[in-house]
Amino acid sequence: MSDVHNRVQNGDNAAKNTKTDPIKHVVLLLMENHSFDQMLGSLDAVHEDLDGIKNGRATINDDGHGKSFRLEPTQERQMKLDPYHDHPDVLEQLAGNNGGFVRNFARHYPRSSQAQRQDIMGYYPLDFLPALHTLGRQFTICDRWFSSLPGPTWPNRFFALSGTSMGEVAMPEGINALEPKWYTEETQTTIFDRLNEKQKSWKVYFYDFPASLLLVNQRKRENLANYHSFGTFFEDAAADESTFPEFVLIEPKYFGQAQNDDHPPHNIMKAEKLIADTGVPRTRAKNVESPRARAPLVCRLLVRRSRQRRERCSEFRRHAGSTEHRVDAHDRSPGLRDGDPRTLAQQRLLRGQERARNAH
Numbered sequence: 001m002s003d004v005h006n007r008v009q010n011g012d013n014a015a016k017n018t019k020t021d022p023i024k025h026v027v028l029l030l031m032e033n034h035s036f037d038q039m040l041g042s043l044d045a046v047h048e049d050l051d052g053i054k055n056g057r058a059t060i061n062d063d064g065h066g067k068s069f070r071l072e073p074t075q076e077r078q079m080k081l082d083p084y085h086d087h088p089d090v091l092e093q094l095a096g097n098n099g100g101f102v103r104n105f106a107r108h109y110p111r112s113s114q115a116q117r118q119d120i121m122g123y124y125p126l127d128f129l130p131a132l133h134t135l136g137r138q139f140t141i142c143d144r145w146f147s148s149l150p151g152p153t154w155p156n157r158f159f160a161l162s163g164t165s166m167g168e169v170a171m172p173e174g175i176n177a178l179e180p181k182w183y184t185e186e187t188q189t190t191i192f193d194r195l196n197e198k199q200k201s202w203k204v205y206f207y208d209f210p211a212s213l214l215l216v217n218q219r220k221r222e223n224l225a226n227y228h229s230f231g232t233f234f235e236d237a238a239a240d241e242s243t244f245p246e247f248v249l250i251e252p253k254y255f256g257q258a259q260n261d262d263h264p265p266h267n268i269m270k271a272e273k274l275i276a277d278t279g280v281p282r283t284r285a286k287n288v289e290s291p292r293a294r295a296p297l298v299c300r301l302l303v304r305r306s307r308q309r310r311e312r313c314s315e316f317r318r319h320a321g322s323t324e325h326r327v328d329a330h331d332r333s334p335g336l337r338d339g340d341p342r343t344l345a346q347q348r349l350l351r352g353q354e355r356a357r358n359a360h
Helices: 001-010 014-020 038-047 088-099 101-108 113-122 130-136 153-162 174-179 191-197 231-238 268-279 343-357
Strands: 026-029 060-063 068-070 202-205 227-229 246-252 299-304
Touching: 026 153, 026 268, 060 101, 068 113, 068 191, 088 101, 101 113, 130 268, 153 191, 202 231, 227 231
Parallel strands: 026 246, 026 299, 202 227, 202 246
Antiparallel strands: 060 068
């Protein structure tokens, strides 16, 4: 449901939840460069109070050459052109009540077709994104979680992990990436430092380059020991619940083939598979029938979207009434084997994962 729907209730229960919060693990997956409206806006058909496509219908963007564009559904899985998202570009895009996105795109890509310009105002119809929309149907969606900075990837990731980018609003390009300043100035205290102070366990699972290592403190020897390849995430998730980290950051694949970070022009269905893979494995524990595994396994998955139209991000939180839904050994759907405690929502997520695999 929309976070609009939950504000009063969450405020009333804040003090109680401080002592009784059942969430034992937080998994943070940071994705790239698609707007809230494009990826999740169609879920306003499911959650009545969600600020989505219906509220954006009146938004019009022109390309500066006499052609206007409105929000329209799209099934484009892999845009060929990457919309610019440096700080000046995002400010231009947001100007005039979010009225500059197509004009900015057309300025950078003057030979782009009208169909490519319409894709900038495109949104994915309900259930087109198999993993994300399944999560959106079942979990809370935060439609007021705004991007920290109207700008590119690096400073927004710094904000997400430390609450600041130390005044930096840009990121390197081309030969500029050789300047040492990009790798030496982010000396701030991070969420990982705070977790260390409280003796909370954490791990970072990554594919190729963990962008969080751009934070200077993360390169300390004791912190480097908590970095692991993404493949080990599934092994850890299948082990005893008590050994799973209390906080997890998952960094997608940014480079080479099979990028799954959602960054245009990468294929969005590869990102869907990553989201599905991340959302399911806690339910696959081999020892789920053991006495210890009968204790509820409660894990919070946060999927943050970055930037672009209306500058919003999203959060998914398993919800059942006013409390977190608990998955234990007895919470299983008919027809599933013993030791496979997937809920109906998780079955749908698995089906979404299979659709994402078959999409390409």
